[in-house]
Amino acid sequence: QKYEREYHTIRQKDGELTGEFMKRFLRLAGFVGKKAGLPEEQAKHFKWALSDWILDGIVNTKFTDVAQVANAGRNIELLRERGGVNNKRNRDGIVFSLRIRIIIRE
Template sequence: MTQCRRALRKMMMTQKAYKQDKGGDAWLVMATAPVDAENWISHMEKIFDVMGCEDAFKTRLAVYMFEGNALAWWKAYKQAKGGDAWLVTVTWADFKKLFFLQFFPRAEQEHLKREYHSIHQTSTETSTEFMQRFLRLAAFLGAVAGTEEEQAKNFQWGLRRSTLNHLMYMSYTDVAQVANAAPNYEILHERDDEDTERPDKW
């Protein structure tokens, strides 16, 4: 309980600054895009990490920040599920699923699913930038994105052809392994391009 009180004091100190940064009291009345919901969850998790907050307190602390329609939705949902007796059983992972279902429009979810399964590295992206975009999509989709190995395979086949040619017969257990290998071949490809473009000396 002491930890919970300390966490509440810390959140009260940060709430005002975060609300001002997000546009005032309506900062979480209704998320209008997946990035709004994802950014809010990320903000909360940063606070939890800094404070070393236990999982049992995370949902209560998160809903403390709700206002407007978000607060009305949560009160109604909690009551329908059984009130505080139900709330104590809700893990942070459970809460995030509920939160994204409410503030992440289904049509947008379907759009991002299609984008995720057809994702490709653009001509201007480094493999690191592509990884960041890929992982952001995977985070939105949760379990739908597949296991770590499935994500690694999807990421691997989304790389530019010049990089994929070196990696396609290799197996990786997670996205980070692919991302660590890819830059080596990107550099190699850039050197090949430079050698091709460099005029011969007479």
């Protein structure tokens, strides 16, 4: 009963990587057993337990298992670590975005 309550209130901690959280989540789901639900239900529960800044990137995506959610979350973490897609800097260290002009010839 204690494990069930914890399972239903689990959240990713600040600074906790998605992979670490997945291990903690799956360990707890193992203790809860069948009440944790099918893999799709566990994936949905895991997705909504992620940090808000990760959840923002995957909120409209459906997953079939926890590993898929964790992979998507890790990709978002990596993107954030790199500072986004356009992280070029000029000589003064100021970030500017790379703009590409497309020329269409007839």
